[in-house]
Amino acid sequence: xxxxxxxxxxxxxxxxxxxxxxxxxxxxxxxxxxxxxxxxxxxxxxxxxxxxxxxxxxxxxxxxxxxxxxxxxxxxxxxxxxxxxxxxxxxxxxxxxxxxxxxxxxxxxxxxxxxxxxxxxxxxxxxxxxxxxxxxxxxxxxxxxxxxxxxxxxxxxxxxxxxxxxxxxxxxxxxxxxxxxxxxxxxxxxxxxxxxxxxxxxxxxxxxxxxxxxxxxxxxxxxxxxxxxxxxxxxxxxxxxxxxxxxxxxxxxxxxxxxxxxxxxxxxxxxxxxxxxxxx
Amino acid sequence: xxxxxxxxxxxxxxxxxxxxxxxxxxxxxxxxxxxxxxxxxxxxxxxxxxxxxxxxxxxxxxxxxxxxxxxxxxxxxxxxxxxxxxxxxxxxxxxxxxxxxxxxxxxxxxxxxxxxxxxxxxxxxxxxxx
Numbered sequence: 001x002x003x004x005x006x007x008x009x010x011x012x013x014x015x016x017x018x019x020x021x022x023x024x025x026x027x028x029x030x031x032x033x034x035x036x037x038x039x040x041x042x043x044x045x046x047x048x049x050x051x052x053x054x055x056x057x058x059x060x061x062x063x064x065x066x067x068x069x070x071x072x073x074x075x076x077x078x079x080x081x082x083x084x085x086x087x088x089x090x091x092x093x094x095x096x097x098x099x100x101x102x103x104x105x106x107x108x109x110x111x112x113x114x115x116x117x118x119x120x121x122x123x124x125x126x127x128x129x130x131x132x133x134x135x136x137x138x139x140x141x142x143x144x145x146x147x148x149x150x151x152x153x154x155x156x157x158x159x160x161x162x163x164x165x166x167x168x169x170x171x172x173x174x175x176x177x178x179x180x181x182x183x184x185x186x187x188x189x190x191x192x193x194x195x196x197x198x199x200x201x202x203x204x205x206x207x208x209x210x211x212x213x214x215x216x217x218x219x220x221x222x223x224x225x226x227x228x229x230x231x232x233x234x235x236x237x238x239x240x241x242x243x244x245x246x247x248x249x250x251x252x253x254x255x256x257x258x259x260x261x262x263x264x265x266x267x268x269x270x271x272x273x274x275x276x277x278x279x280x
Numbered sequence: 281x282x283x284x285x286x287x288x289x290x291x292x293x294x295x296x297x298x299x300x301x302x303x304x305x306x307x308x309x310x311x312x313x314x315x316x317x318x319x320x321x322x323x324x325x326x327x328x329x330x331x332x333x334x335x336x337x338x339x340x341x342x343x344x345x346x347x348x349x350x351x352x353x354x355x356x357x358x359x360x361x362x363x364x365x366x367x368x369x370x371x372x373x374x375x376x377x378x379x380x381x382x383x384x385x386x387x388x389x390x391x392x393x394x395x396x397x398x399x400x401x402x403x404x405x406x407x408x409x410x
Contacts, residue, residue, distance in 0.1 A: 004324030007316075042330040053363055058307055060369050064302035070294060078377060079392050085399040090405070138388065207301075207370040209394065214367045217402030219334035225359035227321075229316040232366070236309060 003226065010040060011230035018058065018238025019197070023245060024258045027206075028235040029055040029177040030114050033107060034265040035276070042227065043280055044100055048129040048176030052214045055178045059207035061236060062243065066200040073142045076155065076193065077201045087169020092216035095174045101225045104273035105246035108174050111266035119259040128192045129234075132156030144197050149151035153194050161192040173213035178206040246272045293380040297373055304369030308362045315350075317360030322355060342405060356388050 001009075012026070015034050021028030023279060029051050036047035039134050055205040066072055095103060131141055135155035143150040164186035187198035217223050346364055349357025373399045381389040 001328055004320055006328040006330075007320060007324075033401055036330075040330070046330050055310070055365060056370065059300045060305045060366075060373075064298045064305070072294070074294065074297075074377070078374075078389060078396065081374075081393060081396045082399070085396055085403070089399060090404050139370060148289045177394050190282065208374060208400070211370040213366050215400065215405065218364075218367070219405045220343065222287050223338060223360075223363060225315070225356045225363065226319060227330050228360050228363055229319070232312055232363070233309060233316070236305070250396045263385050 001090040007042065007113065007226070007230045009233040010227065011043070013039065014054065014231045014234025015238040015241075018054070018235035018240075020238075020243075020254070021240045022058070022062075022239035022242025023210075024118055026133060027055065027178045027180050028202075028239055030057060030111060031119050032231060032235065033176060034111070036231070036268055037104075037274065038101065038268055044103060045222045045278055046224045046227055048095070048103075048175035049214075049217045049224065050208050050228040050231040051109075051176035052217060053228045053232045055081045055172075055176070056207050056214060057232050057236045058239045059178060059203055059210065061203040061240065063200075063207060065243070066203060069145065069200075071144050072195050072204045073155075073193065073201050074204075075138065075142070075196055076140050076175055076187070076191070077204050079138060079140070079158075080108035080162060081205055083162045084169035084172065084183075084205055085212040085219055087166040087171075088173035088209045089169075090166075091170035091173025091175075091225050092220075093173075094170070096128060098174075100278040101273040101276070103174065104269050104278045107274070108266045108268075108270035110171060110175060110177070111262055112271065114181050115259045115263040115266060118255055118262065121196065122211040128154050128156050130154065130156070132158055136160035140198070144194060151194075153192075155193060157190040157192065161186045164190060168214075169209055172206075172209045173216070176210075176217075177214065178210060179181075196241070205263060237257060293377070294382075297376065299375060300373055301369060304372060308357065308366035308369065310349060311365060312359050312361030313362075315355050315360075315362055318353075318358060319355035367404070371397070371404070 002024040013033060017031045017035055018028040021031065032054055033047045036042040036050065039043050105142040131154045135158050142155065143152045164182060168182035168186065171177065171182060172179045182200040183205060185196050187193045187202060188195065343364065346357060346360045352363035374393060378390060378393045380399060382392055
């Protein structure tokens, strides 16, 4: 394949990945790296760099729409970004020292987890009555729009949420993904934010987290312009198209299908790591 | 009632942040697209090589050098400049939020946001610029 053909096919693949990622809420990032490494035989370091770039693009694009609607909690997001950016830098620094097959195996495990999360989406937990001490000190309680007007909610479990966010940051820096799944858990389960608030705040944070990782990758020479160009443009276009379709239809079947694809990619990543595909 | 007031003012901040993010992403995508067309027009028929990791040449790693390449209209330099604009978009958002919290005299969050900004600048290797 010459550069033009490869660029076109990478763009097309990224377009589909972005579209499905947006429809299923998993984000395009989780399948970009397997797509590039397994189907196009791209070095995993270049793949992670390109994936990070696409994650920033989709997160910022989506966040632009969400923040205006008033769902995301800027205080919660900004405070937790201390943990995610610090984690992202840690992750990116680990990534440059870790053997490539090890990165591929960790990636496979995270993919399996994402597939599971997508197949069994977590249910909304009952809102808490009392604000946690740290949340009270940081004035994190907020409101969000509902059909019946603004609804107030209380926040708790900030230390647990903060710790989980550090982990989410490490995974993002290590694997070039948004770690939306871990972020949403931190905010749903630990901090008890309403669903709509946690997903949009997570999206809002992903861009900042990924930017921290991308800085390290850029300086290390892992971001290749020729490869990142079709990936970024493809994922961005695909996820935009996805949001338009999403507004019209819920898609349980697609979600199941996507979970299966992600799980298959996970197994393929792990097997490839053990058979020496990533070691060069 | 201070909490309610705070939320109301946050709403204004949110609108500006939304516009900032949208503009950043669109601008970055256009620059990357322009560089990409330029790149493919010149190198489209040469063989592809992403299977082998070589690391990028040093002129595509640092902010100042990327800008220099882009100004010379080097196609990869232009794409890299677009990617840099994209990475800068969330950074600009954080920087703006520092001012927004300062305007609200919310000093706790000014400090929180400054920490995030410092971490971002550190990761981008801001020390290479100065």
